[in-house]
Amino acid sequence: MPEHLHVHVPARQLEETLPFLLDRRLQPEVAFKGPDLDELRSPRLQAAGDRLATAGLGVTVHAPFHDLNPGALEPLVRDVTRHRLSQTLAAAEQIGARLVVVHPGYDTWKYGGQDHLWLEQSLAFWPPLIAAAKRAGIVLALENIFEVHPHLLSSLLEQIDSPFFSHCFDAGHWRLFANAVSLPEWFAALGRRTVHLHLHDNRGTGDDHLPIGDGDIDFSTLFRLVATLPASPSMTLEAHSRDALLRSLSALERHLD
Numbered sequence: 001m002p003e004h005l006h007v008h009v010p011a012r013q014l015e016e017t018l019p020f021l022l023d024r025r026l027q028p029e030v031a032f033k034g035p036d037l038d039e040l041r042s043p044r045l046q047a048a049g050d051r052l053a054t055a056g057l058g059v060t061v062h063a064p065f066h067d068l069n070p071g072a073l074e075p076l077v078r079d080v081t082r083h084r085l086s087q088t089l090a091a092a093e094q095i096g097a098r099l100v101v102v103h104p105g106y107d108t109w110k111y112g113g114q115d116h117l118w119l120e121q122s123l124a125f126w127p128p129l130i131a132a133a134k135r136a137g138i139v140l141a142l143e144n145i146f147e148v149h150p151h152l153l154s155s156l157l158e159q160i161d162s163p164f165f166s167h168c169f170d171a172g173h174w175r176l177f178a179n180a181v182s183l184p185e186w187f188a189a190l191g192r193r194t195v196h197l198h199l200h201d202n203r204g205t206g207d208d209h210l211p212i213g214d215g216d217i218d219f220s221t222l223f224r225l226v227a228t229l230p231a232s233p234s235m236t237l238e239a240h241s242r243d244a245l246l247r248s249l250s251a252l253e254r255h256l257d
Contacts, residue, residue, distance in 0.1 A: 011036040034066070062100070065102075070104065073121060099195070104147070
């Protein structure tokens, strides 16, 4: 298995999942929801990070995203988004993460073809958080969600142009929302900004988070494209059950072989 492989773990399940992770030598991507951050017990989070570090295992973090939008036109929505992401950076420091996955908040149907409105707000929103991430040595990785093409994310990343603000390519979301754009086209636009992958499968009808190989995503092509990138990205298996995780691990090993 690649040394930069991670597996999805909800924050509230981290402590109970630690023995499994340590036994299997699996690195978590700890997914926080807003209330998790409000109820956070820093010493326990740091202790979990210390146990992983002592075992030679790394950790990534997934920021909250429900109802949040860095490009929102409503200032109060931007304020609460900033608050949650600032909390997430603090939690990432405590657990020793060096990468935080964030959602862009964009939805084509909300902006009625006026994508520039979202982009303008996003360009103003991100720089202070990127500065904070840089001070902490953390990379923010912007994940594709509802984007039907890569151009908006590419424009945001290119205009900000920071090594601490990069791209997380989510294969399942690409299949569901953007598969009119081929994988080679997507990677031509965002490949050099791609530092992290989210791996799960579907058949284009729902965000099912199936094990790799249970849907119809062409992972062989995906990994051929990944092999051409200037640096190998880290990756997270976003399985939502133990069985799905074990099946994805097996399928991933075959693909990487």
